Amino acid sequence: MIRLSGIEKRFPGQTVPAVRHLDLDIPRGEVVVLVGPSGCGKTTTLRLINRLIEPTAGRIELDGEDVTEVDPDALRRRMGYVIQQIGLFPHMTIAENIGMVPRILGWDADRIRARVDELLELVGLAADEYRGRYPKELSGGQSQRVGVARAMAADPPVLLMDEPFGAIDPITRARLQDEFQRVQDTVAKTVVFVTHDIDEAVKMGDRIVLLRVGGEIAQYDTPERILAAPADDFVASFIGAGARVRGLTLTRLSDVEATPWPTVEPGELERLDATDGRPLLVLEDGRPSRWVVAGDGAGTPVDTVLRRDVSLHDALDALIGSESGRAVVVDEDGRGRDVVELDTIRAAVVAMRRRHADEATA
Amino acid sequence: MNLFEYVSSRQELVVELTLQHALVVALSIAIATIIGVGTGVLVYRRDRAARMAIATAGVFLTIPSFALFGLLIAPLGLGYPPTVVALVLYALLPILRNTVTGLRSVDPAVLESARGMGLGRRRRLLRIELPLAWPVILTGIRVSTLVTLGIAAIAAAINGPGLGDLIFEGIGRIGAVNALNQTLTGILGVVVLALVFDTLFFGVRRLTTSRGVR
Numbered sequence: 001m002i003r004l005s006g007i008e009k010r011f012p013g014q015t016v017p018a019v020r021h022l023d024l025d026i027p028r029g030e031v032v033v034l035v036g037p038s039g040c041g042k043t044t045t046l047r048l049i050n051r052l053i054e055p056t057a058g059r060i061e062l063d064g065e066d067v068t069e070v071d072p073d074a075l076r077r078r079m080g081y082v083i084q085q086i087g088l089f090p091h092m093t094i095a096e097n098i099g100m101v102p103r104i105l106g107w108d109a110d111r112i113r114a115r116v117d118e119l120l121e122l123v124g125l126a127a128d129e130y131r132g133r134y135p136k137e138l139s140g141g142q143s144q145r146v147g148v149a150r151a152m153a154a155d156p157p158v159l160l161m162d163e164p165f166g167a168i169d170p171i172t173r174a175r176l177q178d179e180f181q182r183v184q185d186t187v188a189k190t191v192v193f194v195t196h197d198i199d200e201a202v203k204m205g206d207r208i209v210l211l212r213v214g215g216e217i218a219q220y221d222t223p224e225r226i227l228a229a230p231a232d233d234f235v236a237s238f239i240g241a242g243a244r245v246r247g248l249t250l251t252r253l254s255d256v257e258a259t260p261w262p263t264v265e266p267g268e269l270e271r272l273d274a275t276d277g278r279p280l281l282v283l284e285d286g287r288p289s290r291w292v293v294a295g296d297g298a299g300t301p302v303d304t305v306l307r308r309d310v311s312l313h314d315a316l317d318a319l320i321g322s323e324s325g326r327a328v329v330v331d332e333d334g335r336g337r338d339v340v341e342l343d344t345i346r347a348a349v350v351a352m353r354r355r356h357a358d359e360a361t362a
Numbered sequence: 363m364n365l366f367e368y369v370s371s372r373q374e375l376v377v378e379l380t381l382q383h384a385l386v387v388a389l390s391i392a393i394a395t396i397i398g399v400g401t402g403v404l405v406y407r408r409d410r411a412a413r414m415a416i417a418t419a420g421v422f423l424t425i426p427s428f429a430l431f432g433l434l435i436a437p438l439g440l441g442y443p444p445t446v447v448a449l450v451l452y453a454l455l456p457i458l459r460n461t462v463t464g465l466r467s468v469d470p471a472v473l474e475s476a477r478g479m480g481l482g483r484r485r486r487l488l489r490i491e492l493p494l495a496w497p498v499i500l501t502g503i504r505v506s507t508l509v510t511l512g513i514a515a516i517a518a519a520i521n522g523p524g525l526g527d528l529i530f531e532g533i534g535r536i537g538a539v540n541a542l543n544q545t546l547t548g549i550l551g552v553v554v555l556a557l558v559f560d561t562l563f564f565g566v567r568r569l570t571t572s573r574g575v576r
Binding site: 087089101147160 | 471478572
């Protein structure tokens with residue numbers, strides 16, 4: 001765990017401190033995202049943790065040990081550091097870049113080689129192909145993966161990441177975010193992550209620290225609760241319009257109750273007479289195929305099916321574009337008979353908000 | 363006797379003078395590199411100090427070479443010592459300036475990440491900054507070498523080693539038999555040495571620069 005207590009940073013020649021009295025506990029194994037507008041001190045706060053910026057006052061603890069006065073270089077080798085511009089060493093190969101800190105720590109060559117290969121595979125780069133390359137031979141996304149691998153080289157308990165995916169195109173960024181979450185699921189580092197993008201904060205964070213100018217914490221909470229119950233007007237305005245839609249990315253379709261739908265087999269269609277106006281779902285071999293209403297002949301094909309593990313955000317997106325306004329929820333084999341509608345999602349949002357409001361008052 | 367016949371007839375002397383010339387330049391450049399790169403490392407992070415150091419080295423380069431060689435006779439006598447000292451002074455500016463420029467042009471993001479990984483001041487300098495600045499520093503050394511090769515010929519005026527002997531003696535008795543050939547031989551020797559050194563630098567550059575920054 002990282003504990004900052006009473007941290008203050010005043011730069012020379014500045015009347016207003018960049019960070020004024022910050023207390024922050026970062027639990028072990030969690031991703032805590034520092035987010036806020038420009039000038040809120042989020043990068044300063046991150047750099048105070050590994051003492052790239054020395055605090056004017058206050059105390060930094062790492063797993064109970066006071067590290068405010070220890071040798072800063074030794075401290076930094078216990079904390080991986082990833083920045084937006086990556087800063088790979090251009091004159092060294094990828095293997096040498098990743099092996100830098102282990103080499104300083106005196107690992108033997110075999111152990112370093114094995115670790116480099118392991119990390120390259122972990123971040124999704126084929127070790128045989130990449131270990132001998134130079135940074136200029138990599139794309140932006142590949143460089144950033146190497147940056148993350150290099151930060152984890154000596155297996156530090158802490159990773160500090162300053163807008164690590166900020167300079168990368170949106171498609172690659174989303175992929176890197178997903179991959180990082182996958183990696184984090186296996187390594188469970190204590191991660192402090194800086195971004196100015198609330199969507200990224202919501203996606204990446206187990207908890208979010210929303211900072212206002214002066215490094216003051218406006219709200220420190222889970223993404224769900226920040227979106228559903230902003231502490232004040234500043235938080236609400238920073239989250240901005242669309243907070244509820246954003247919150248949908250945090251809930252899986254499997255968390256809401258889908259309605260079992262009346263079905264028919266293809267062979268039974270002729271015997272179909274009166275329905276109550278709602279179409280029936282035709283299942284072929286257990287897989288949804290058509291919507292039919294009595295007297296309407298063949299009916300219309302099912303155009304929207306959703307896997308159980310998609311987010312409500314993706315489900316909403318699919319439903320808005322669906323002719324019928326309904327989607328069938330299916331398993332990996334494409335089988336299923338439960339249905340979600342636009343209203344299912346609205347009801348889920350309302351229920352969630354009520355629950356967070358109750359927790360806030362409780 | 364044409365130039366070719368002249369050189370063949372005095373082969374031994376020409377080779378000896380050429381080697382002397384190469385040696386005195388190589389020695390001066392080695393010393394100038396140590397002083398120039400060392401000074402560059404000390405001053406590149408301090409703006410005033412860097413400007414002062416470069417200005418001082420610049421002053422050395424503006425002193426007419428003939429005058430400087432002459433001035434050094436009093437403290438250092440004749441021959442090798444004043445020659446080497448003068449050549450070192452002339453060689454300093456390109457090496458010092460390129461060292462400062464090279465060290466300053468290292469990408470700040472690279473240094474930030476190095477610092478954040480726990481590389482201390484010494485390691486950053488030796489592992490990151492100097493290797494990245496090296497191609498620029500080497501270019502400075504190469505320029506200094508070429509400048510010094512020419513100036514070294516003047517050292518003959520104070521009994522210094524090298525091809526200047528042939529040039530000065532030839533000019534001194536111009537009009538006499540083989541005087542022109544003698545002068546041309548000296549000049550040609552300097553030019554050939556310049557080409558040899560240049561080829562050498564090309565090789566050194568390839569061998570000492572990482573493929574990642576070529």
